[in-house]
Amino acid sequence: MASSSVAPSGSVFRRPLATKGWGSWLTTVDHKKIGKMYGFTAFAFFLIGGLEAVFIRLQLAEADASVLSAEVYNQFFTMHGITMIFLVVMPMAAAFFNFLIPLQIGARDVAFPRLNAFSYWAFLFGGLFLYSSFIFGGAPNGGWFGYAPLSTSTSGLNMAYYGVGLQILGISSLAASVNFITTILNMRAPGLTMMRLPVFIWMSLVVNFLLLFAMPVIAVALFQLTFDKVFFTSFFQAATGGDPVLWQHLFWLFGHPEVYILILPAMGMVSEILPVFSRKPLFGYAAVVFAGAAIGFMGWGVWAHHMFAVGLGPVANSAFALSTMFIAVPTGIKIFNWVFTMWGGKIRFTTPMLFAIGFVAMFTIGGLSGVMHAIVPHDAQQTDTYFVVAHFHYVLFGGALFGIMGGMYFWWPKLFGKMLDERLGKIHFWLWFVGFNLAFGPMHIAGLLGQPRRTYVYGEELGSSVERWNQVSTLGSLIIVVSVVVFIWNAWKTYRSDEIAPHDPWDARTLEWLTPTPVPEHNFDVIPTVTHRDEFWHRKYAEDDAGRAVPVPAGASEDHAAEHGEHEEHIHMPDPSYWPLVLSAGLPFIGYGVIYKSIIWAVIGLVLLLTGVYGWQLEPVAEGDE
Amino acid sequence: MSTAAHETSLGLDHRKVAIWAFLGSEFLFFGAFISSFLLYQNDVNEGPGVELFDIPFTSVSSFVLLMSSVTMVLAHSAHVRGDMRRMRLWVLATAFQGMVFIGGQVFEFTTFVKEGMAFTTSPFSSAFFALTGFHGAHVTVGILMLLSLAGLTKLDRVKPDQHIKTEMIGLYWHFVDIIWIIIFTVVYLIPAG
Amino acid sequence: MATTTDAAADTGIEPEEVHHPTPGEYVRIGIVLAVLTALEVSLFYIALADAVRVTSMLILMVIKFGSVVAFYMHLKFDSRLFRRLMLAGLILAAAVYGAVLAMFTNVTPPGTT
Secondary structure: OOOOOOOOOOOOOOOOOOOOOHHHHHHOOOHHHHHHHHHHHHHHHHHHHHHHHHHHHHHHOOOOOOOOOHHHHHHHHHHHHHHHHHHHHHHHHHHHHHHHHHHHOOOOOOOOHHHHHHHHHHHHHHHHHHHHOOOOOOOOOOOOOOOOOHHHHOOOOHHHHHHHHHHHHHHHHHHHHHHHHHHHHHOOOOOOOHHHOOHHHHHHHHHHHHHHHHHHHHHHHHHHHHHHHHHOOOOOOHHHOOOHHHHHHHHHHHHHHHHHHHHHHHHHHHHHHHHHHHOOOOOOHHHHHHHHHHHHHHHHHOHHHHHHHHOOOHHHHHHHHHHHHHHHHHHHHHHHHHHHHHOOOOOOOOHHHHHHHHHHHHHHHHHHHHHHHHOHHHHHHHOOEHHHHHHHHHHHHHHHHHHHHHHHHHHHHHHHOOOOOHHHHHHHHHHHHHHHHHHHHHHHHHHHOOOEOOOOOOOHHHOHHHHHHHHHHHHHHHHHHHHHHHHHHHHHHHHHOOOOOOOOOOOOOOHHHHOOOOOOOOOOOOOOOOOOOOHHHHHHEEEOOOOOEEEOOOOOOHHHHHHOOOOOOOOOOOOOOOHHHHHHHHHHHHHHHHHOOOHHHHHHHHHHHHHHHHHHHHOOOOOOOO | OHHHHHHOOOOOOHHHHHHHHHHHHHHHHHHHHHHHHHHHOOOOOOOOOHHHOOHHHHHHHHHHHHHHHHHHHHHHHHHHHOOHHHHHHHHHHHHHHHHHHHHHHHHHHHHHHHOOOOOOOOHHHHHHHHHHHHHHHHHHHHHHHHHHHHHHHHOOOOOOOOHHHHHHHHHHHHHHHHHHHHHHHHHHHHHHO | OHHHHHHHHHHOOOOOOOOOOOHHHHHHHHHHHHHHHHHHHHHHHOOOOHHHHHHHHHHHHHHHHHHHHHHHOOOOOOOHHHHHHHHHHHHHHHHHHHHHHHHHHHHOOOOOO
C-alpha cells in the first residue's frame, strides 16, 4: 500500500486526512465505507421506485381508473423500471462487491480506491440527474428500454434525460468493472487460487466482465439516441432513412447481458448463504462456477429473443430460440446444486436462509416462464402482455431482490457490527414472500387473458376476472410495502440497540468472517495465507475419521492466533481524496449542457471534470505511486 | 503499489491489467459505431455520399497518425532507458502528429459541411461523423495526456523509473491508432473504391 | 469470458517482458507499416475486381493491426492475460456485430447495407 507523504502545507493538492465525521464520507476511498454509501443510496432509490410501483398498482386496481393521468403513468412506469434496474439492483450488487470482494479475497482494499469513489459519486449524480427531470419538465416516459422511434419522436426532453442519465450511470459501472476485475484477478491472498475463490467472488468476476463488455454497447446506443433527440440526426428515424431496429439490436445486445448482471450477484450471495446454514460445503463447486461463467458467455448469444416480434426471419428466430433454451441448462445446473447443498444438511432456518431458499424457489418459477418465451410462437402471444411483466418480476424481485435481502441479513453483522432481529426478520420474510406472490403471480393469468402492459387503463371489456386478478396484485403490492416497513423498523431497532454482534455469528466459512467486527480500516492485520476453499471453516474445524466436522480448539491454529496478535507496524492505507467527487460532479453539468444545448453548462462541467482529473494526478502519493 | 507488481497474484501491475481490460471493452464501443456506419453507408437521403471522401488527403493524415505510433514507442523505449530528454522529445513529437491528424479532421469536417454533408443530413452522414468524431475525441484525450506527461516529467512528477506511465499512455495511443487502421480501410478505402 | 477461466492458469509469476525490441527494430517496423499503407492506398487506384481489391485491403489492414498490437503494444512479449483481454473484446465485438449486420441483410432489401 502506498505510504502517505507529507505535502507542503497550504498546497491545493494536499490530501484530506479525516477518516471520521460526516466530511470523511465525501472524501473516503475506503471500500467498506463506499460499499455502505452504495447500499444506503440504492435503498433510498428502492423506496422511491417502490412508491412509483404502488401508484401504478393503485391506478390498475380497477378498470378505467383515474388515479394517475396517462402522462404521469408513463413517467412512473418508466422511472420505476429504470430505478429498480439501474439505481437499485445494480448498485446494491455494487455495494456487496465493494464490501465483500476485498474481504473475501484477503485484500486491504480494491485495486484503485479513488476510482472506486469516483464510481460511487458518478452513480449518485447519475441517479440525481435522472430524477431532476421531474423538476425540469418531466421524467423519461418511453419505457425502460426506450424503443425508438417513440423515444426519439415524443415532444419534450424526457427521453433526453434517459439518454444522458443512463450514460452517466454507465460510466460509473464501467469504471467499477475495470476496478473489480483488476482487484479479483490481481489482489488475491497468497494461496487463494481461482478454484478456491468463494462463489460470490466468481459471480462478481463474471458480472464485471459482462459490465465491461456490455456498457460500451449501450453507451453507443445512448449517444445515438441522444443525438436523434437533441440534434435531430436520424439514426433511428425511419422517416429519414434510419432504422429503429438498430436501436433494438444495440439495446438488447447490452440488455440481455444486463439480465445476468442483475441476477448473478444474487446467485453468488445465495451460494454463500446456503452452505453456511446447511453446515455443508457447496455441492458441486466447480459446476456452479463453470455454470456461472457459461451463463456469462452464452448471455451474449441470446439478445434477439427480446425481438421475436420484430420479424427477423425464420433463421434468426430459430437460432435465438435454440440458444435461449440452451442457456437454461447452466441455470438448471445451479438450481440443482443449491438443492443438493441443502440435501442432508443440518439446516438452520434463519432469516438469511429463508430468503435464500425463497430465492431458489421463486427464481425457478421465473426461469421456467423464461423458457416459455424462448418458444417463438408462444412469445408472439405473450409479447407486451402482463405475462412478461410477471416473468421478469419473478427473476428480478423473486431472484435478485430475494438474494440481496438474504445478503443484507447475512452480512449485516459484519457491515454494522450488530445483528438484525431474527423475529422481525422472519415477519419481514413471510410478508415479503406472500406479498410478492400475490402481486406478481396473478399477472401471469391477467397476461394470458390479454391484459397489455404499459397502458394506463385496461378496459372493462377484458372481463371481470382480469380486474379481479389486478385487485389481488394491488393487495400484494401493499403487503410488500408493509414488509419493507418491518425491515426499516428492524434496521432502526438494531441501530438503537447496544448489543454487539460476535465476529462470526453464523459459524460461517469464508475469509470476511476472520476479521474482527467492526472491520478495521486495513481489514487484516496480517494477510491470511489460504490453503483451502472455505478457508475460514477449515481453520475452525478439522475432520474426524468419520468425516464429521470437529472444532479445532481455540488457539490451536497458529495462523488464527497470529492474525489477532500484536502488530507494531502501522499499516498505511490510501489517504482520502476529494478529487473523485469533483471529477464526477462535472458529469451532470455536461449532461445539462448537452440536453439544453447550453455551452455554459457544458463548460462548467468540463472545467470541473478537468480540475478533478488534474487534481487527481497531482495530489501527493496515491495508490498508483511510490 | 506500482513497484510491488511482484506482490500481486499475477505478478502484473494493476494498471496494466486495468488498461487492457478497458481497451478490450473499447472494441465493443467502436465496433458499434463501425457497424452503424456499415449499415447506413448507402442511406444518403439524396445528400452526398462516399464520393465526397478525399482519399489522398485522408491517406496523408492516416499516415501521420500511423507514424505517431512509431514516435510513441520510441518515447517509451527512451523512458525505459531513463533518457528523459529524448523521451520528452518523442512524446511531444507524438502529440504534434496527433494535432496534425486532428487538424486534418477539422479541415475534412468543415469541407464536408460546406459541400452539403452536415451531421444531420442523412443516416450516412450522422453515422460517419459520430464514428470519426468519437475517434477524434479519443485522439484529443490522448494528446492532452501526452502534453501532460511531457509537462510532468519537466516538473519531475513523472520520474525516470516510472516508465509504466508512458507505457500506459502509449497503449492507449496505439489502440486509438489501430482503430484508425480499421476505420481508414473499412470506412474510407473500401466504400469509396 | 474466456479470460476468467484461463486466469487460473496465470497464477504463477511470469517474467514481465522477455524481450524488448530495440529502437532500431521499432523504426524498421514503422517503415514496414508505411510501405503497407502505401500499398493499400495504391490498391485504391489500381483497376481490380472488387472482390480482389477488398480482400487485399482487408488483409493489409489485418497485418498492420497485428503488427502494431504485437510489437508496439508488446502483446507478443507480454502476459497472456493481456492477450486474452484484448482478444475477448475483439472477438466478441466481431461476433455480435457481425450477427447484427447479417440479420439486417436478411430483412432489408438488397443494396441497403
